[in-house]
Amino acid sequence: MDLFLQRIFDGLSNGATYALLAMALVMIFKATTLINFAQGEFAMFGGFIVLVLATEQGIPMWGAVVLGMLISAVLAAVIERTLIRPFDPADHLPLVIITLGLFLAINAIAGIVWRFDPRAFPELFPSGKAFNIAGATLSWYTIFTLITILVVAGGLTLLLNKTKIGLAFRAVSSNLESSELAGIKVGPTLQFGWAIAAAVGTLGVAVFVASPFRQLEPQVMVTGLIFAVSAAALGGLDSLGGAILGGLAIGLVQSIAVPYLGVPTELSLLAAVVVLLLVLLFKPSGLFGTPQVERV
């Protein structure tokens, strides 16, 4: 029983990162039905910015995280303006190619600038165990990651529902052409979506590598993106709440189903891909997403 609980806790803390990255993917998908294949690399880059700010500039950790989120948001906004906006949002192929190019380029830049040796990340949360429940330890790290995703989800909900730009964003995601006719500036609104997504992704990576068992290196999100994508698809690609549940579910599948089904640990990624495949085959809109109607 204690092992089972322990695995649930581990799964939740992994899932929290997938949830954050999945929320970043959802922010962009909601608005443009585009999947940003470079989202994981954006986040990894943001993680390095946080690390540099905290260790080389001596900024307190949480300040560095907030500053890192801001910087990556600005970078993403610049990328959106220069590389994404010139293309027709309805034609996906060039956009996918651009995001793949960004994937390669950002990964390479990080490799050139920061090299491939893993780096320890400063502590973000108090270390040690918080509680012992039936023999399983619930660490502060797990508790705080869960709190983080709740705070982020709450913040995003407020942002989308209570602010003017949030309203514009919802209008654009519901109908791009009508919102343009209603006088909403579509470009800057989508840019806002990209910026928020990059900031959330950066937080996700910061939380991920803040675990005492992980380190930051340029390849950290290469497979993380696959987990995040299947989390987002499971929850429904246009649902923020779905992304959280999807992320936690994928984390739990990874930590519970994989050991109990006797699947070797190397195949936890396979579990994520199978979940993705099954969701897309049988319920393409995911658990909480809006079904897409195709018009001819």
Place this chain on the structure above:
Amino acid sequence: MGKFQLTKGTSAYTIYKWAGIVLLLLIVFIAAFAFNDTGKISVLDNDYKIGLTRITKAISFMVAILGLQVVAGFTGQLSLGQGFFFGTGAYMSAYLVADHQWPWFLTLVVVVPACFVMGLLFGIPALKIKGLYLALVTLGLAAIFPSLILLDVLEPYTNGAAGKIVDSDLLPPEWMPLDGISTGLQRIPLVGRYFGDGDLSNKQEQRIWTFFLMAILAAICFKMVSNLVSSRPGRAIRAVRDNETSAAVNGIGLSYHKTMSFGVASALGGVGGMIYVAELGIASQGDFTQLLSILFIVGLVVGGVGTLSGAVIGGLVIAFVPEWASSTQNLPGVPERWLDGPTGGFILGIGLIVLTFVLPGGIISGVRKLKARVVQVLPAPIPLPEAASVET
């Protein structure tokens, strides 16, 4: 500048076409002997190697990208999973050659059908999953390949993380006068010194022979795909790409053509993998990550989506650019610190983005535009219908 005008079907056009083919063969032939293992270009104190082994590696990528042309270029199904089939083909033929002493080319008898069937199986979900979602699933497929190789169950066949070493070489048969040709080329005045010095070593002979065989294999693959594309199924898959609904309305079986094109693409991926491992002599899981699949997409786009010659250029680009980028150690104005590391990935990524902006049709469309300035090929004149006998 005057334009040469050629009309299809005339003898001038035939000569033009054959001149192109002969030129290509000549390049292949010269490349084999000139760039054997010492070929390099020096620019600004950087040595860029053009070894024959790299060209053979480029051929393996060309065949894999050719497969992508079928599924992504002509059928319009964006697949990011070509690396999976490339790796599968590589490991299968490595296993058959190393553990069962099969000759390299016989392994194709197993690799091609196996990859074809696997491709069909993956084509089935592709029927329901479209566009971006398909890209996601296939990217996942490519991402799990290295971990599949490490599975304990497959360990006896794949040799796990250490990589499967194959030390069976393609040796030229006794009657093949490679050495004589090389000596002959060296005796040509003026250019002879570019063809090396003295007799070919066994290693060199084996490289040249491997290159020739693989170039022929690739040529067969290209010819087959070119026939496929210009035949009825080829027109059908292009119709599927351009407008699925109208293709279906015109009686084209969507599921049949999509799954088949996945199968063909995967089989070509497997052939590419076999070429790769036959040249390299080792199959290791670290080579077949999702990065490889993304590189194939880079090759597809940089060469030119939906063109066969684009696959040739794409293969050369993804085989040479990373190597050359990492051998660039001196650039005026750029500190050495920035030239160390994955500069190849950076150049390919930026190149991909820049090309999407300036030349969406890939390098091949640029080449065609340039060529169109010099040579103009006119379609064969349609014979005028005989004076219609209108019955009154």
